[in-house]
Amino acid sequence: MLQRAFRRIPWGYTLRRLLIAVPTMLAIITVAFLMMRAAPGGPFDGERKLPAATERAIAEKFGLDKPLHAQYLDYVGGVLQGDFGPSYKTLGKSVNDLIAEGLPVSLTIGALTMLLSLILGTALGVFAGLRQNSAADYGVMGIAMVGISVPSFVIGPILILLFALGAGLFAVGGLGSYPNIGMSWHNMTLPVLTLSLAQIAIISRLMRASIIETMRANHIRTARAKGLSEWDVITRHALPSALLPLVSYAGPAMARVMTGSVVIEKIFGLPGLGSYFVDGALNRDYTLVMGAIIVYAGLIILLNLVADILYAMLDPKVKYD
Amino acid sequence: MASAAPILDPTGRAEAVTQAIQGGRSLWDDARARLMRNTAAVVSMVLFAIIVLVAVIGPMVWVHNHETISDLRTVPPTFENWHILGTDLQGRDLFARLLIGLRISLMVGVVATVVSLVIGVTWGAVAGYLGGRIDNFMMRIVDVLYALPFIFFVILLLTVFERNIVLIFAAIGAIEWLTMSRIVRGQTLSIKNKEFIEAARAAGVSQYGIITRHILPNVIGPVAVYVTLTIPVVILAESFLSFLGLGVNEPLTSLGVLIADGADMMEDKPWMLIAPAVTMSVTLLCLNFIGDGLRDALDPKER
Numbered sequence: 001m002l003q004r005a006f007r008r009i010p011w012g013y014t015l016r017r018l019l020i021a022v023p024t025m026l027a028i029i030t031v032a033f034l035m036m037r038a039a040p041g042g043p044f045d046g047e048r049k050l051p052a053a054t055e056r057a058i059a060e061k062f063g064l065d066k067p068l069h070a071q072y073l074d075y076v077g078g079v080l081q082g083d084f085g086p087s088y089k090t091l092g093k094s095v096n097d098l099i100a101e102g103l104p105v106s107l108t109i110g111a112l113t114m115l116l117s118l119i120l121g122t123a124l125g126v127f128a129g130l131r132q133n134s135a136a137d138y139g140v141m142g143i144a145m146v147g148i149s150v151p152s153f154v155i156g157p158i159l160i161l162l163f164a165l166g167a168g169l170f171a172v173g174g175l176g177s178y179p180n181i182g183m184s185w186h187n188m189t190l191p192v193l194t195l196s197l198a199q200i201a202i203i204s205r206l207m208r209a210s211i212i213e214t215m216r217a218n219h220i221r222t223a224r225a226k227g228l229s230e231w232d233v234i235t236r237h238a239l240p241s242a243l244l245p246l247v248s249y250a251g252p253a254m255a256r257v258m259t260g261s262v263v264i265e266k267i268f269g270l271p272g273l274g275s276y277f278v279d280g281a282l283n284r285d286y287t288l289v290m291g292a293i294i295v296y297a298g299l300i301i302l303l304n305l306v307a308d309i310l311y312a313m314l315d316p317k318v319k320y321d
Numbered sequence: 322m323a324s325a326a327p328i329l330d331p332t333g334r335a336e337a338v339t340q341a342i343q344g345g346r347s348l349w350d351d352a353r354a355r356l357m358r359n360t361a362a363v364v365s366m367v368l369f370a371i372i373v374l375v376a377v378i379g380p381m382v383w384v385h386n387h388e389t390i391s392d393l394r395t396v397p398p399t400f401e402n403w404h405i406l407g408t409d410l411q412g413r414d415l416f417a418r419l420l421i422g423l424r425i426s427l428m429v430g431v432v433a434t435v436v437s438l439v440i441g442v443t444w445g446a447v448a449g450y451l452g453g454r455i456d457n458f459m460m461r462i463v464d465v466l467y468a469l470p471f472i473f474f475v476i477l478l479l480t481v482f483e484r485n486i487v488l489i490f491a492a493i494g495a496i497e498w499l500t501m502s503r504i505v506r507g508q509t510l511s512i513k514n515k516e517f518i519e520a521a522r523a524a525g526v527s528q529y530g531i532i533t534r535h536i537l538p539n540v541i542g543p544v545a546v547y548v549t550l551t552i553p554v555v556i557l558a559e560s561f562l563s564f565l566g567l568g569v570n571e572p573l574t575s576l577g578v579l580i581a582d583g584a585d586m587m588e589d590k591p592w593m594l595i596a597p598a599v600t601m602s603v604t605l606l607c608l609n610f611i612g613d614g615l616r617d618a619l620d621p622k623e624r
Contacts, residue, residue, distance in 0.1 A: 024465050031474070035481050145613075149605035151557055153564045153577070154598040157584040165588060252467075259472050263561060267584070277473070278565050281480040289480075293473050304467075 008313040017308065021301050028297045029079060029290075033072055036286040075290075084291035089283050095291035102273035103295065109264065109272065110257050112192045117199035117253070122246065124200065125207025130234070132212055140204065147201030152260055156194040156267040163190060191268045195260050199253060206245055214242040244315055251307035255300045352542075355618040362614025365607040372604055376424040385414030387421040388572040398592055406596045409582065418574050419596055423604070425575040429490060430556040434548055436494025437555075441501025442544065446532050448502070449509025460506065463499050471496040472558065479567045486569055493558050497551055504547055508540040542619045549612035553605045560601065576601040 066074070078085055084095035128140040164172040171187035214220065215238055223237040262274030269275075273292055280288035356362055380387065384403050391412035398407045406415040448459040475492045482488060512518065513536065521535050560577025562568045569575050576597050583594030 020461075020465065032477065035474075035477055038481065145606065145609055146602075149553065149609050150602045151560060151580075151605070153560070153580060153584065154602060157580075157587050157594055158598070161587055161591065262472075263564060266565060278476070281476050282566065284480065289477060293477065296473055 009309060010312045013312065014305070014309055017305050021305065024301060025294070025298060026076075029076060029294060030072075032290045032293050033075060036290060037068060037071075079294060084294070085287045087280075087285055087288050089280070089285040089288070095287050098276050098288060099273060099291055099295055102271060102276045102292075105270055105272035106258070106261050106265070106274055108188070109191055109195065109261050109270070110254070112188065113195045113199065113257050113261075114250075114254060116192060116196045117203055117257075118246070118250075120196070121200045121203025122207050122243070125204035126211050126234075126239070126242070128204065129208035129211035130215070137208075141208065144201040144204050147197045148205075150197075152194050152198060153263050153267060155197055156190070156264065159190050159194055160267075187268075187270075191264045191270060194267070195257060195264045198260070199257060203246065203249070203253070206249055207242065210245045211238060211242045214238045217241070244311070247307060247311045247314060250310075251300075251304035254303045254307075258296060258300065352618040356614055359614040359617065361610045362618075365610035365614070368603070369607040369611065372423070372607065373427065376420065376427050379420035380417065380424060383414075383417050383420060385417040387413060387417040387574070389413060395586070395590055395593075397590070407590075407592050409593065410586075415579075415593065415596065418579060419576075419600060422574045422576045422579045422597065423600060425486075425569055425573060426556050426559060426577070426601070426604075429486075429493070429559040429575070430552040432490045433494040433497065433555040433559070434551045436491060437497035437501055437551060438544070438548060440495065441498035442505050442537065442540075444498065445502035445505025445507075446509050446536055446540070449506035450513055450528070450532050450536060452510070452513075456506070460503075463502055467499055472561070475558075475562065476565070476567060479562065486573075489559060489562065489568065493555050497555060497558075501544070501547055501551070504543050505540050508543055509536055512536065512539050546612060546616045546619060549608060549615055553608040553612075556601075556605065556608075576604075 075085065082096070084099065087093050087095050087098060090098065124140050124144070128137045131137045160172055163169045170190050219241075220233060220238055223233045228236075258274075261272060262278060264270070265272040265275040266278060273295065276288060277292040277296075279285070280292065391408070393402070393404065393408050394410060394412045396404050396408045396412075398405055404414055404416070406419060409415055409418065444459060444463070448456045475496065478492055479488065518531060518535055521531050526534070556576075559568060559575060560580065563575050563577030564581045566581070568577055579597035580594065580601065583590075583597055587594045
């Protein structure tokens with residue numbers, strides 16, 4: 001089984017996609033770099049005018065006194081070696097430090113959200129699709145519509161109001177206080193739930209449409225005709241093919257979850273990469289913002305690639321030359 | 322004279338054909354009938370019409386102005402002085418601000434969607450019609466752009482440059498055209514080899530003429546559906562930016578700004594959050610129901 005799947009990996013396609021990813025990443029780095037440099041006003045323009053000597057010293061320290069192309073080459077060279085440079089605003093910390101602090105929080109939120117959405121979304125979608133046009137179907141789809149339409153920054157505060165401030169079940173925000181600092185059920189449940197609702201809604205709508213289409217397919221009629229129980233027909237024959245559209249949605253879904261995480265981290269005061277990114281953008285901490293964009297872009301490109309390869313392995317109809 | 326001649330009708334379809342030619346029940350008539358049977362979509366259309374009307378006329382006729390500061394700060398909803406939704410931290414009437422916020426959010430939704438429509442339809446139609454290597458190249462660009470975390474670039478754009486509402490329109494519109502271009506390309510591919518296109522080509526119509534006069538009118542259906550579904554996405558994107566403090570500037574406001582302000586105060590002044598949150602949710606719900614209804618009406622195979 002595993003061996004067969006391994007043989008189905010489209011190596012040529014994977015290689016080509018990886019080759020496209022390189023110029024894409026380079027383009028992202030270049031655009032981000034140029035936009036930052038095009039900004040009116042430098043990162044160190046404060047309320048007070050600094051003495052000329054101090055300004056020169058700062059410019060020298062961050063390499064801002066060099067010509068633009070030299071700065072660019074320095075930066076790209078650094079990134080290739082995994083060095084995103086010093087943060088402009090957080091004294092004494094490098095961008096690498098900040099990413100190392102923030103990324104685990106963001107990744108945990110993202111991974112838990114994806115897991116919860118995939119399980120619940122699939123279950124709800126299949127449940128509704130098998131009961132097409134019944135009251136249960138309309139009920140689930142109606143709720144899914146609400147899930148899609150109500151933005152996370154509305155759901156988040158409402159959940160805080162009800163379950164954290166009201167019932168006192170969960171933390172209002174943050175990751176706890178010293179010495180009990182860290183991720184736990186207490187402070188991660190609400191953020192993950194808030195971020196999941198929209199994805200659960202989208203996935204359940206997708207799965208409903210997919211299972212309805214699959215149940216009309218010929219191989220389902222065959223399975224029924226040979227006398228399989230309805231349960232076997234659904235789990236062994238309908239689900240494997242109905243799940244395929246979900247695999248191709250997984251890539252975009254992860255991108256959406258990562259973007260959504262930015263808002264969730266702000267609402268719940270979590271020190272994730274998204275929080276750092278927004279704060280960095282508001283403070284003109286250019287190196288931090290660029291580092292965050294590059295990490296996000298790299299993650300999204302990588303996850304998309306994995307999703308596409310998985311799709312090619314699972315769908316016998318797809319041929320990549 | 323014509324009625325005297327007997328009609329030769331070996332297939333027995335003459336009546337149906339005549340009706341189709343004279344405009345009996347066309348595809349659009351069927352779609353309209355199906356849409357009208359969809360209760361959720363009809364209710365949403367009525368509600369949305371009211372919302373638009375309120376957003377357009379409301380700010381002109383409401384007793385308070387959205388900019389006027391007063392000493393009555395954070396007053397809860399009351400009929401005294403007509404502060405029916407209360408006032409904010411600067412004593413500005415919240416209903417007046419809600420009306421302006423709704424208007425701005427709808428405006429962003431429509432303008433940014435039009436931007437995405439123009440780019441997406443042009444790109445998709447040209448790629449689909451020209452085909453071959455050009456199509457391959459153009460769609461590869463779309464694939465690459467799809468993989469980018471665009472909203473991060475928009476945030477970057479808004480922090481680097483002076484924030485203004487036109488930039489928000491353009492930036493959001495520029496990221497939402499990708500799916501549109503894929504839809505239009507697919508439709509174009511499926512109709513470009515039909516006889517009527519060949520006939521037009523044989524008659525010497527230019528490529529520009531074929532795309533604008535023969536292909537585009539035939540892709541309107543799916544595009545209309547996608548446009549309806551793009552507007553709520555765009556409104557959401559603007560609110561997302563506003564919520565992060567990167568949206569429209571004071572004293573203007575949008576639903577996202579109002580929700581962000583309300584969320585800050587929700588512990589002891591929940592009314593500041595509830596009104597904009599409900600308005601936003603109802604608006605998006607209506608648009609999504611209309612879009613879904615349109616899709617089911619035009620493409621009924623899922624029902």
